[in-house]
Amino acid sequence: MRFARDFAAQAADIDELGHVNNAVWVRWIQDLATAHWQAVAPPEHQAAYVWVVTRHEIDYRGNVGLGDVVTGETWVPDAPKGARFDRHVRFADAAGKTVVEAVTTWALIDRATGRLLRVRPDIATPFLD
Template sequence: MTRPVFEFEFTAAPEHIDELGHVNNAVWVQWIQTIAVAHWHSVCDPTHHDAYFWVVVRHEIDYLRAAYEGDRIIGRTWVGEAPKGARFDRLVEFVGPDGKTCVRARTSWAIIDRTSGRPIRVPPEVIAPFV
């Protein structure tokens, strides 16, 4: 099943560069969170935003090629298959200016009820806008 893809552009700034001269691995993790949160805010019902938040429970990241200062990076994200209880997977890829994938990731997120502060089963109405 094809899922809608959300895109977000990043630019590798001097503070993103490590001693090897390329975007630091920790920056890619920050960008994974940035694009996921931007996607959530762009699609979710405002009442869902007020009722729930998401936390990362697992990252799987493949670092495929370097990106350098000044590179414009296109981040793409979409949701995975059906949620498992409170967890829902999100897939992310970052493409460099040459059109080649720099980083690919699968991240598991858990939905938390803001009132109770506890994980809940992902409600179908929360999933609907993403699929």
């Protein structure tokens, strides 16, 4: 299941070069993934588990300036491997041009114990593309 959300560049997001700072893109990637989890995962999963990023791979293909809006889209194309899965992310500008692409690796943590957990099919299925 693909999930999308819009992001608007605010003054605090802009760096000295006049475009969205790289650290902001990382925050937007995390915000998009979190919103996807909150929109799709059942309440009992949200209460029992939390996800942490173990790796980001980001390709910057364009710039976004103050007031510009991008649409972030995320999806999980492949089944998890143990406690981890790769989430794909793409941000496109108003013209539909991809400005940022990323693959992030996330790991599932049990909230009660703080330990890694194998991602069961019932947790993964609602997210698989």
